[in-house]
Amino acid sequence: MRRYELIAPCHFGLEAVLKKEIIDLGYDISNVEDGRVTFFGDEEAVCRANIFLRTAERILIKVGSFHAETFEELFQGTKNLSWEDYIPKDGKFWVAKAGSVKSKLFSPSDIQSIMKKAMVDRLKEVYRVSWFEEDGESFPIRVFLLKDEVTIGLDTTGESLHKRGYRKLTAKAPIAENLAAALIMLTPWRADRILVDPFCGSGTFPIEAAMMAANMAPGMHRFFTAENWSHVVGKQIWHDTFEEANEMVDLSVETDIQGYDADEDIVAAARENARLAGVDKLIHFQKRDVKDLSHGKKYGFIITNPPYGERLEDKENLHILYEALGERYRMLDAWSLYMITSYENAERDIGRRADKNRKIYNGMMKTYYYQFMGPKPAKKPRSDAEK
Numbered sequence: 419m420r421r422y423e424l425i426a427p428c429h430f431g432l433e434a435v436l437k438k439e440i441i442d443l444g445y446d447i448s449n450v451e452d453g454r455v456t457f458f459g460d461e462e463a464v465c466r467a468n469i470f471l472r473t474a475e476r477i478l479i480k481v482g483s484f485h486a487e488t489f490e491e492l493f494q495g496t497k498n499l500s501w502e503d504y505i506p507k508d509g510k511f512w513v514a515k516a517g518s519v520k521s522k523l524f525s526p527s528d529i530q531s532i533m534k535k536a537m538v539d540r541l542k543e544v545y546r547v548s549w550f551e552e553d554g555e556s557f558p559i560r561v562f563l564l565k566d567e568v569t570i571g572l573d574t575t576g577e578s579l580h581k582r583g584y585r586k587l588t589a590k591a592p593i594a595e596n597l598a599a600a601l602i603m604l605t606p607w608r609a610d611r612i613l614v615d616p617f618c619g620s621g622t623f624p625i626e627a628a629m630m631a632a633n634m635a636p637g638m639h640r641f642f643t644a645e646n647w648s649h650v651v652g653k654q655i656w657h658d659t660f661e662e663a664n665e666m667v668d669l670s671v672e673t674d675i676q677g678y679d680a681d682e683d684i685v686a687a688a689r690e691n692a693r694l695a696g697v698d699k700l701i702h703f704q705k706r707d708v709k710d711l712s713h714g715k716k717y718g719f720i721i722t723n724p725p726y727g728e729r730l731e732d733k734e735n736l737h738i739l740y741e742a743l744g745e746r747y748r749m750l751d752a753w754s755l756y757m758i759t760s761y762e763n764a765e766r767d768i769g770r771r772a773d774k775n776r777k778i779y780n781g782m783m784k785t786y787y788y789q790f791m792g793p794k795p796a797k798k799p800r801s802d803a804e805k
Contacts, residue, residue, distance in 0.1 A: 419460035420650075424467060425571045426474040427454040431778040432600045436473045439603075443470060451564070456480065461651045464574050464644060465659035469637040472599035472626070474579050478560055478571025479504070479650070486568045487522045489532050495568060496536035502544045504572055504650060508554030511537060513561060514573060521563040533561060533570075555646045574644035574651075583640040584695035587687035588620045593723045593758070595636070597780060598622045601787060602630065602721055604776070605756050606794075609671055612718030616708045616743065618677030621688030621701070623721050628697035631673050635663035639696075669699065674715075678706035708739060711746040713753075717795040720747060720755045726785075727761055740767035747790070755790040764788055 424445075428436045430453045437450055440457050443466055449456040455474075459467065467477045481504065484495035505511050513530040523529055537559075542548065558573040580596040602623065607613055609631035615623040629636060638660060645656050679685050682705045692698040711720075724743065727733030744767060747755050757764065760783055765771050774789040 419462065421458065421460055422464065423448060423456060423480040424459050424463060425454055425456050425478040425480050425569070426467065426471065427476060427478075428474055429453070429594075429597050429600065429779060431776060432473060432597070432604075435600045435603050436471070439471050439473055440467070443467065454562075461655050462659065464651050465656050466662075468575055468579065468642050468644070469659055469663050470635045471579065472630070472636050473596050473603065475596065476573055476575035476579055478573055478575075481559075481570045481572055483567060483569045485566055486563075487566050489523065489528065492523060492529065492532050492568065493536045496533045496570070497540045499540070499570065501537050501540050504647075505537075505541065505557050506554060506649065507541075507545045507547070508551060509557050510552040510554060511557040511559065514558035515560045516563070517561070518563040519565070521566045523563055523566075529561060529563070533559070556643060557647075558643065574642060574647075576641070576643035579637060581640065582636050582695065584625065585620055585622070585691050586694060587690055592620045593622050593780070595622055595626060597758075597778075598723075599626045599630070599636070601756065601758060601778075602627055604787065605719060605721060605754070605789075607719045607721065609673060612674045612676075612713060612715055614676045614678070614711070614713065614718060614720050615722045616678045616706070616711045616720065616746075617722050617724045618679050618688050618703065619684060619723070621677050621691045621703065623723065624675050624677040624688070624701045624703070625692050625695050625697060627675050627721070628673060628692070628700040629695060631671050631675070631700060632669050632697060633666045633671075634696065635666065638663040638667075669696070671700070673700045674718075675701045677701060677703045678708070678711065679703075680705065680707045707742075708746065709742045711743070711750075713750060716751045716753075717792065718750065718753045720750075720753060720757070722756070723758050724761075726759055733761075736761060737763060737767045740764055741769070744768035744770065752792045752795075754792040755788075757788045757790075758785050759788070760785045 436455050445457045445459045447457050482499040486492040513533045516526040516529040518524040562569045580594040689703045727736035772788040773791045776787040
């Protein structure tokens with residue numbers, strides 16, 4: 419099998435979570451930077467990373483990297499790469515996205531145009547043609563410029579990995595699926611523990627938790643661009659990896675995962691999304707206001723994405739909502755609360771300083787992940803058979 423260096427972009431601030439996921443899949447990390455993790459893998463790794471990683475945005479095959487401070491250097495550096503190893507004679511190719519940070523070249527449209535010309539020049543010489551019909555499979559390219567270092571990747575994913583395929587109905591300001599998964603993974607929650615989201619919206623937190631509990635791969639029900647690149651990754655490898663994902667699913671697991679929302683229509687949408695994800699039997703959704711939040715058992719988790727009050731008229735009453743959440747949380751016995759929000763008075767209104775606070779970018783919005791940690795449950799005594 420061919421060996422690749424693969425790039426997995428992710429949300430800023432969550433690189434460590436993605437790094438652990440990649441290591442758990444069995445691959446060696448080559449680099450960790452702001453917003454992306456690079457690792458080594460073969461053709462199977464392309465499939466397994468796309469299908470199994472919960473927190474990545476997409477998977478890129480690294481085509482090459484070089485230094486460029488001028489457009490001429492960008493042109494020559496791009497042209498020197500072996501594009502014919504990836505793009506066939508009839509391939510449709512373009513620079514889908516260009517990002518630049520602290521680099522002399524910063525215009526995305528100019529970077530995209532120069533690189534496209536360089537790729538065309540290279541492939542004209544290799545294939546000895548004067549014109550490309552580009553009527554074959556798609557080969558989108560992504561490029562990052564950081565301090566004049568250019569890194570170019572071939573996008574194997576297509577639509578972002580956060581699009582699992584289950585969220586057909588959305589509430590206002592839904593949280594991305596891969597971000598929700600990462601936030602759950604930052605907690606000690608496991609399938610045998612209670613999880614409640616009192617602002618469940620589209621149901622993303624409960625659904626992602628249920629998929630984890632059932633060992634359901636997030637990408638097992640969707641399509642990836644590289645599935646059509648049989649010369650890069652064989653179709654049998656894709657088939658075998660999807661089969662592996664299907665065999666791992668265990669829907670017999672017992673869970674206590676609950677999602678509440680004050681809007682009946684939103685609750686109905688969350689139920690439908692859970693059904694489409696195949697985990698509706700593992701989640702209890704209910705119309706319930708946050709002021710009615712309660713649970714009779716100990717050591718549960720609240721993991722939630724409450725309203726931020728982005729509109730001024732919403733922000734005026736936001737303190738009431740957070741105060742209600744804080745009051746109900748204090749009435750729960752030995753629970754933990756994990757909450758992502760940009761609301762600046764969250765701790766004040768909850769009525770307690772967070773034990774930990776992590777800055778995370780939700781898209782372009784700076785948010786904070788407040789972590790109010792409850793006590794750990796006592797360890798169960800080992801049986802004679804386990805000793």
